[in-house]
Amino acid sequence: MTNELMNDLQWRGLMYQQTDEEGLTKLLDEEKISLYCGVDPTADSMHIGHIVPLLTLRRFQMHGHQPILLVGGATGMIGDPSGRNEERQLQSTEQIDKNVEAIKVQMEQIFDFQSENGAKMVNNRDWIGQMSVIEFLRDYGKLISVNYMLAKESVASRLESGISFTEFSYTLIQAIDYNHLYNNFNCRVQIGGSDQWGNITSGLEVIRKTHEEETKAFGITIPLVTKADGTKFGKTAGGAVWLDAKKTSPYEFYQFWINTADADAVKYLKIFTFISREEIEALEVTVENEPHLRKAQKVLAEEMTKLIHGEEALNDALRITKALFSGDLKALSASEMKAAFKDVPSVGMAKEPKVIIDLIVEAGISSSKRQAREDVVNGAISVNGEKVTDVEYIIDAKDRLEDTFAIVRRGKKKYHMVQFQ
Secondary structure (H helix, E strand, O other): OHHHHHHHHHHOOOOOEEOOHHHHHHHHHHOOOEEEEEEOOOOOOOEOOOHHHHHHHHHHHHOOOEEEEEEOOOHHHOOOOOOOOOOOOOOOHHHHHHHHHHHHHHHHHHOOOOOOOOOEEEEOHHHHOOOOHHHHHHHHHOOOOHHHHHOOHHHHOOOOOOOOHHHHOHHHHHHHHHHHHHHHHOEEEEEEEHHHHHHHHHHHHHHHHHOOOOOOOEEEEEOOOEOOOOOEOOEEOOEEOEOOOOOOOHHHHHHHHHOOOHHHHHHHHHHHOOOOHHHHHHHHHHHHHOHHHOHHHHHHHHHHHHHHHOHHHHHHHHHHHHHHHHOOHHHOOHHHHHHHOOOOOEEEEOOOOEEHHHHHHHOOOOOOHHHHHHHHHOOOEEEOOEEOOOOOOEEOHHHOEOOOEEEEEEOOOEEEEEEEO
């Protein structure tokens, strides 16, 4: 069963480095284990770049192992230097506590907390926060040499630009986490992104030095997700793709996945979804033979939106998508329209009655009054999904959604948002 899991992880492209592949495979064959992944609460939401190690941890849970989800209430106050060329801005305790609570809610969407091997959530401030400076230096500072830490990529890459003692010590503090979970939860594996290799191996070093018996602890890293065209995964023109619906709406989230390039669709199905190998291979055939149908992208978008936001939010995203495709905006609420047209060109105007011709010229929707009249008479202009063919039509309060905006369409696809102030 477990070899099946390891084979599946390899097939999905989720294995980058392992500290002892043979030993880990043997351990997984012999027993059900606890394993962990950590997330530092540096923001009040995770984004999709954070979830690959978590989804990998979920795969272990689906094979009977128990996930431990560590939210770094302590390490988040320090800042991980991995993958960064400058110091992080330190956050207040209150902000970190708020971030921790928000991340917990998102974890609960991904993991099963109820079953026999239900996920456990821990916060490293519960043990790191109780430790005095003297205890830290005596009990752990003696275990790791400065030379050992200088060899870590996260530290070595910052020596020229500079690294504070605070961030220099991060790898040792994360090592204490692994040791604590090993001692108190019999946690045997740490999973992280490829940038976490140095922190994971520091944890194994501390475990080895604080236990007389032969330790059976392991580390796995997952490759950085990349796009086929070389651009950064998980970024849009509007910034990161967040799991929080207030930061990235379910519709926007769905659109991110459905707009995946053909060259990336199968790879992302393997990495992010839990659908079977047979289903993915069948979708791979459609990408090659019927790319215009975008079946793989539809499955990817539906699976991811349902996982992160739930079935109801997925249905809303599908309804918005259908309404936009058909041009039937009347089927949408004002808030759905605002989400759907967040990134279209927008222009500000005063809240005063205005003839349609003047409005679309001032908004740059039509190039001149003559063109504007032609567009209106020909039925090329609609406001909030309603076609306007009267050149004397007055845009006023009745057309302002939530009294703040209107969506004007010219032709079949060109949308503009007029924001009234």
